[in-house]
Amino acid sequence: MAQQRRMGGQPMFIMSEDSQRTQxxxxxxxxxxxxxxxxxxxxxxxxxxxxDKMLVDSSGEVVITNDGATILNEMDIEHPAAxxxxxxxxxxxxxxxxxxxxAGVIAGNLLGEAEDLIEQDxxxxxxxxxxxxxxxxxxxxxxxxxxxxxxxxxxxxxxxxSSMTGKGTGGLTAxxxxxxxxxxxxxxxxxxxxxxxxxxxxxxxxxxxxxxELVPGIVIDEEPAHEGMPSSVEDASIAVLDVELGVxxxxxxxxxxxDSIDQLNAAIDAEESEVQGYAETVAESGxxxxxxxxxxxxxxxxxxxxxxxxxxxxxxxxDTKDIISATGATRVGALDDLEEADFGHADRIxxxxxxxxxxxxxxxxxxAETVTVFVRGGTEHVVxxxxxxxxxxxxxxxxxxxxxxxxxxxxxxxxxxxxxxxxEAAGIEGRKxxxxxxxxxxxxxxxxxxxxxxxxxxxxxxxxxxxxxESEGRAGLITDGEDVTIGDPLESGVVDPADVKRExxxxxxxxxxMIVRIDDVIAAE
Ligand code: ADP
Ligand code: MG
Numbered sequence: 001m002a003q004q005r006r007m008g009g010q011p012m013f014i015m016s017e018d019s020q021r022t023q024x025x026x027x028x029x030x031x032x033x034x035x036x037x038x039x040x041x042x043x044x045x046x047x048x049x050x051x052d053k054m055l056v057d058s059s060g061e062v063v064i065t066n067d068g069a070t071i072l073n074e075m076d077i078e079h080p081a082a083x084x085x086x087x088x089x090x091x092x093x094x095x096x097x098x099x100x101x102x103a104g105v106i107a108g109n110l111l112g113e114a115e116d117l118i119e120q121d122x123x124x125x126x127x128x129x130x131x132x133x134x135x136x137x138x139x140x141x142x143x144x145x146x147x148x149x150x151x152x153x154x155x156x157x158x159x160x161x162s163s164m165t166g167k168g169t170g171g172l173t174a175x176x177x178x179x180x181x182x183x184x185x186x187x188x189x190x191x192x193x194x195x196x197x198x199x200x201x202x203x204x205x206x207x208x209x210x211x212x213e214l215v216p217g218i219v220i221d222e223e224p225a226h227e228g229m230p231s232s233v234e235d236a237s238i239a240v241l242d243v244e245l246g247v248x249x250x251x252x253x254x255x256x257x258x259d260s261i262d263q264l265n266a267a268i269d270a271e272e273s274e275v276q277g278y279a280e281t282v283a284e285s286g287x288x289x290x291x292x293x294x295x296x297x298x299x300x301x302x303x304x305x306x307x308x309x310x311x312x313x314x315x316x317x318x319d320t321k322d323i324i325s326a327t328g329a330t331r332v333g334a335l336d337d338l339e340e341a342d343f344g345h346a347d348r349i350x351x352x353x354x355x356x357x358x359x360x361x362x363x364x365x366x367x368a369e370t371v372t373v374f375v376r377g378g379t380e381h382v383v384x385x386x387x388x389x390x391x392x393x394x395x396x397x398x399x400x401x402x403x404x405x406x407x408x409x410x411x412x413x414x415x416x417x418x419x420x421x422x423x424e425a426a427g428i429e430g431r432k433x434x435x436x437x438x439x440x441x442x443x444x445x446x447x448x449x450x451x452x453x454x455x456x457x458x459x460x461x462x463x464x465x466x467x468x469x470e471s472e473g474r475a476g477l478i479t480d481g482e483d484v485t486i487g488d489p490l491e492s493g494v495v496d497p498a499d500v501k502r503e504x505x506x507x508x509x510x511x512x513x514m515i516v517r518i519d520d521v522i523a524a525e
Contacts, residue, residue, distance in 0.1 A: 020523040027521045028118060031081035032111045035515050038077060038085040039108020042068045046101045047450040048166035048479040052385075064381045066167050067388045068101030069093040080523075081515050088511045092503055097395020098163050099500035102446060103508050109445040110512035113438035118516075122431050128513045130435020133428065134421050135509040137436075138443070141420040142501050145407040145474075147490055151400055156182045158493035159400045160393040162409050165479070167389035177386075180214050180373060181393045185401060187216070187371045194398040198368060201390055203375045203383040206354050211376040212386070216363050217346065218326050219372045220319040222312045223358030224351045225296045228305035232350035236310075237343040238362075239287035240320060240329040245278045245313075246297025247271050272299075278335060279303035285338050289349050291315050291323055310349065312360060328367030396497050405498035408489035410476025411447030413501050415469045418443045439509075450477050454484045461486075 022030060044051050045066045055063045055074040063074055072086040088107045089100040114127050149155060160178035167174070188198040202219040224231070279300045282290055289310045296304075296313040304311050315323070324331060327344025347364025373390055377383035400406050407413045421440040425433050444462055451461030454477070461477055468475030468486050476489035489495065 016524060018524070020521075022521045024519055025118070027519050028124070028516070029115065031515050031518055031521070032115045034079040034082040035085050035111045035512070036108045036115075038072065038075075038082040039104045039111070041075065042071055042089075042101050042104050043108075043449055044453060045071065046105060046446070047453050049454045050101070050166050051453070062381070063384070065385055065388060067385075067392070068104050070388060072100075072104065080521070081518070084511045084515055088507045091507045092500075095507075096399055096497065096500045096503045098392040099496070099504045102500075103504040105445050105449060106442060106504055107508035107511045109442035110439065110508055111515060113442045114435075114512065114516045117434060117438055120434070122434055124516050124519070126431050127435045127438075127516050130428075130432040131439050131509055131513050131516075133432065134425075134436045134439030135505055137421045137424050138417045138439070138505045139502060141417040142407060142413065142498055142505070144420070145413050145416050145501075146405045146498050147407065147495070149490075151404045151406060153182055153186070155406060155495060156185070156397050156400060158495045159406060159497060160397045162494050162496060163393045163396045164389045167385065167392075177212065177390065178393060178397075180212065181390060181397050183214055184371050184373055185394060185397045187214075188369055189401065193402045195369070196394065196398045198370045199373065199394055200370070201373045201375055201387050201394075202359075203377070203387050204354050204357065204359065205377060205380055205383055207376040207378075209375075209377045209382065209386060213374050213376075215361060215372040215374045217348075217365055217372065218322050218362050218370050219374055220315075220322060220360050220362070221357065222315055222319060222351075222360040223353075225311040225313040226298075226301035226305040228302070229310045229351075230308055231310075231352070232348065233288045233310050234348050236289045236346050236349040237287050237340070238289040238291060238323070238327050238329050238346060238349065239282070239285060239338060239343055240324055240327075240331050241290065241292040241335070241338070242294065242331055242333045243292055243335050244294035244296075245282065245292060245300045245335075246275060246295055275299045276303070281335050281338070283307045283309060286340055287338075287343055289346075291320065291329075293317065293320055310351065312351075322370075323362060324367075326362055326365030326368050326370050328365070396500060399499050400495075400497040403497065403499055406495040407498045407501055408474055408476055409494040409496040410478045410489040410492075411450045411465065412469070412474050412476035412489045413496070414443045414446040415465050415475060417501075417505075419466070419469060447477060450479075454479055456484060 050066055052064050052066045053071050069089040072089045077083055077086055085104055085107050089104050092100045092103040117127050157178045160181040161174045164174035164177055184199045185194055188195040275297050291312045293315055296311055301311055327346050329344025330342040332338050332342050345366035346362050350361045352359050375383055375386050377386050418440040425436040428436050447465050448458040448462055451458045464486055465475050474488050475486055478485055478487050478489060478492045478494055
């Protein structure tokens, strides 16, 4: 409804007549409802027994996933408040790479609790203050949960495995994948931390997921320019060119006035010798492998094939960059400038065919410690979900290795946080105490959902978990194959990086408090 003011009898519109305005409680409850609905949408995917979702976009493209951030991204959400929950998952994904579902469901539950408080006439500002206070108690509780044990390969493997359990890992166990992930992260570890960007994931449909392996280098989608070329070169010197190896395509349209067969032959000869010249220059440069961003004339590639040189033509700009950073090659813009100092080096460069796809492997590059997790799987959907699961696992293992801090998973940390908040809430005055306690109740959503998703009664599980936490100091709902038991997650190897929990609490709190504070929604048409 358009806002109207009267000035001197004339109606004055300060907003477009078509804009929509919702105010007060209506605005609050519609925003809260939208936010809750989004969180609800990912709830069933949480944990090792979480279910997958199949998302079909308007062009019929199908994505099957268990990943919170992916689901929310694909859902094409329009409501602005709901969009804020999507952003929680996105932030979580960007900052720590995992825990997106957790962050989303916590945010949704914080909103649900806020709704109840508003019903009880607790003011939004009081809720916001209480939530912030509770969030800082939560951060302290997370610090207290950090395990004493040094984060070694065994713990890193557990972190990776915990993040992948229940994901579509094909026929592969999360355990064996976690080993590959830890190996990859260890490979790119430096004195300054983990060069996470140096680990890439390359998917290739075809084989069973068991064939997934770690390639000590990069994998790119390129094929040799000629089938007679060697399929593999050891101890390779590689030249990277921005040069067309042939008669420049630009010249083809040029007109030649040819009046005799002699002139034609001369023109052909000139072209032949030009092409021959390119081929010889390249061959004589001493490079065993040549990569060019441009075309290579068939005659040149035949010649180079005979010389035993492996050539990749029309290589895309991002692949070229990767090759340069792996091998240390310098890009050369003119053939005359090509010299040995520009070559990059690699232990092995090979070309392999996978059905419809041709791949080039550049292993043991001299310039960078890049590694690639070469993911195999039976179908496109399997490798895509594996890629996401491995991406998350790489992130959490890198995070855990860098910070050296892990906390018990399986809901144990959330139980401990809620417990600490409830204890401290007693000392908080006024209605704010209600908000602080509500925050603790909201965190219970994680253990409750883990229970519900394993077919357990969430209330019973929560009661049992609290009792076990009270007596043992640490208690999670551990899923191991078919068994679901209450126990110490650290002993069962269910661990999450502390930073994943810290970020989840922070981003969920931020989004929930921001939504709660809104009491006026003005939307242009
Ligand atoms: P998110 O998107 O939040 O990472 P996940 O579906 O990956 O959601 O589930 C993560 C939760 O599952 C964490 O709380 C983690 O501790 C828990 N978890 C992982 N493995 C197990 C297990 N074997 N038993 C119980 N809980 C587990
Ligand atoms: Mg996860």
